Amino acid sequence: MAGTLGSRLSGIVRQQIINRFGDTLLDAFLVAVTVPNLLRELLAEGALVNSFIPVYKxxxxAGRRQLARVFSGLLIAVNLVLLALGVLAAPWIVDLLLAGTSNVDRGLAIYMTRLVMPFLMLISLSAVAMGLLNADEHFRESSFAPVAFNLAAIAALLLLPGTATWLAVGWLVGGTAQLVVQxxxxxxFGLLPTPALGSHPALRRVLRQMAPFTLTAGARQFLNAYVLSLLTNAQQFPQGTRAGYGNAEALFTMANGLFVVSPALALFPRFxxxxxxGNWPEFRALTVQALRTTTFLAAPMSALLVALAPYAVSLxxxxxxxxxxxxxxxxWILTGWALALVPWAVVTILLRTFYARERTREAVVVSAAGFVLxxxxxxxxxxRLGLLGFxxxxxxxxIVIGGTLALLYRRALGFPGRAVAGHLIRVLPLAALAGLAAWLVSRPLPEPGSIGPGVLGLAVAGSVGLGVYLAGAVALRLPEVRGVLRRLRRSS
Structure with missing residues (x-):
């Protein structure tokens, strides 16, 4: 948890440094990093978390060592091919990501796309390292890798000139640090693989698991490309909108990473x-525990981000x-996204239960349909609604994806719907009350905009909102409160 917290907080600092650049440069940079980030979901985090670890376990x-060798070798080979294609096809790729009448400098975006393409190789190898450590439940050692990325990128961005070239180089410096530190x-732990091209029976199982996942990744890539084209439409949104989207994304990712993804990754090896x-009673019990814990944590964060979005973005x-x-x-983008924290907490946990059972096809078909929706x-x-509509x-x-996954889970194992629904009926109204309290307290505070009022609003109004939520949770005797208190005692 400490590593995840450090990663998210240092990520906010990194985003603050990036925001020193003007709208023209920052918008082009965010378009450029979209390309490796889209591919990393398939080749890095997605492949490892959803396909590699269940087979590896x-x-x-001896089988694990050999699988790690051939998997990492194959990943390097694929990355080299994609690196070459990304550099050569950069103009065509950027044109796909921009609207016809774009508010982004096309030439600058193409130049920076070519510079940042090696990031895909760095993050893929880093994900292999993290996947191997997590599979053997060495979470502490891998959790600080993103911190290394952020700290190295921050140092590079502060020390290097503020140009397009050095902004891209700073990103690559961070990617290198994230790999090397692991x-x-x-x-x-004797887990360092020697990459090799070859075959292994388990590798074919991993690739079969990845095949349907490609459908989800492809759908998500289409979704992200479509979103980007909307944001870069100069007829609807002014220059700087893409950078604002990046700031909202950083805050949403921090909350989602701390309170949803981190618990899900920690529990995935147990799933x-x-x-x-074939221990299905314990599997179902772990599902309930995971859903209760993540929604208990995500609900107040959702409500507070809705109530205090201007103060959060002011950071x-x-x-x-x-x-x-x-x-x-x-x-506006963060306000709408904040409402999605709880539904996507449910989706994140349920997807892991399908991947752990190697029922990848069902999960990815549902996810792909959800992205089309x-x-x-x-x-x-x-x-009709502007940026709030995102x-x-x-x-x-x-909500649709989570409900569908729950129905499929129920058909196979018997979904504990009553226990989960009873928990949400108590948690969601309590979170809404906490958000209302925070909003009322924020009314007389200084107007948000710069970091000073932002910190003040989050500290004062956010503390009141969290206090209301925890007091209500104690009054309702929610068992998750004990877990929070235990963590606080350990850290004190």
Whole structure:
């Protein structure tokens, strides 16, 4: 948890440094990093978390070593091919990501796309290292890798000139640090693989698992490309909107990473182990525990971000001279996205239960259909609601995907719907009350915009909201409160 917290907080600092750049440069940079980030979901985090670990957990020690060797070798080969294609096809790729009448400098975006393409190789190898450590439940050693990325990128961005070239180089420096910092732990635990091209029976199982996942990744890539084209439409949104989207994304990712993804990753090896043993009673019990814990944590964060979105986005404005367009766009997008935290907490946990049982096809088909629904909602809501429509579309698709996954889970194992629903009936109104309290307290505070009022609003109003939520949880005797108190005692 400490590593995850450090990663998210240092990520906010990194985003603050990036926000020193003007709208023209920052918008082009965010378009450029979209390309490797889209591919990393398939080749890095997605492949490892959803396909590699369940198969890896079923092997003996010798089988695990051999699988790690051939998997990492194959990943390097694929990355080299994609690196070459990304550099050569950069103009065509950027044109796909921009609207016809774009508010982004096309030439600058193409130049920076070519510079940042090696990031895909760095993050893929880093994900292999993290996956191997997590599979053996060495979470502490891998959790600080993203911190290394952020600290190295921050140092590079502060020391290097503020140009397009050095902004991209700073990103690559961070990716290198994230990989290198994990190598000593891999060597210490005897997990450091020697990449090799070859075959292994388990590799074919991993690739079969990845095949349907490609459908989800492809759908998500289409969704992200479509969102980006909407944001870069100069006829609808001004320059700086894409940068505002990046700020909202950083805050949403921080909350989602701390309170949803981190618990899900920690529990995934246990899900995989119970599935490998066929221990379905413990598997169902772990599902309830995971859903209760993540929604208990995500619900107040959702409500507080809705209530205090302008104060949260103000954290990125280190001075009084900031982009009003960037601030406004970030505020509206974050407000809508915050509503999606709880539905996507449910989706995140349930997807892991399918991947652990190697039921990848069902999960990815549902996810892909959900992403198509999200695109349709964008077309319906964004023209009518503006930037708020992005988050509301994500919220609705999360509810639909989560409900569908729960029905499929129930058909196979008997979904504990009554226990989960009873928990949500108590938690969601309590979170809404906490958000209302925070909003009322924020009314007389200084107007948000720069970092000073932002910190004040979050500290004062946010503390009141959290206090209301925890007091209500104690009054309702929610068992998750004990877990929070235990963590606080350990950290004190």
């Amino acid at each position: 079923t092997l003996d020690e 190598l000593p732990a891999l060597a210490r 995989s182990q119970f599935a490998a043993e 990125f404005n280190l001075g009084g001279d900031y982009s009003v367009t960037r601030f406004s766009a970030g505020t 999200e695109v349709l909602l964008y077309r319906l809501l964004v023209p 988050g509301l579309s994500t919220t609705v698709s999360g």
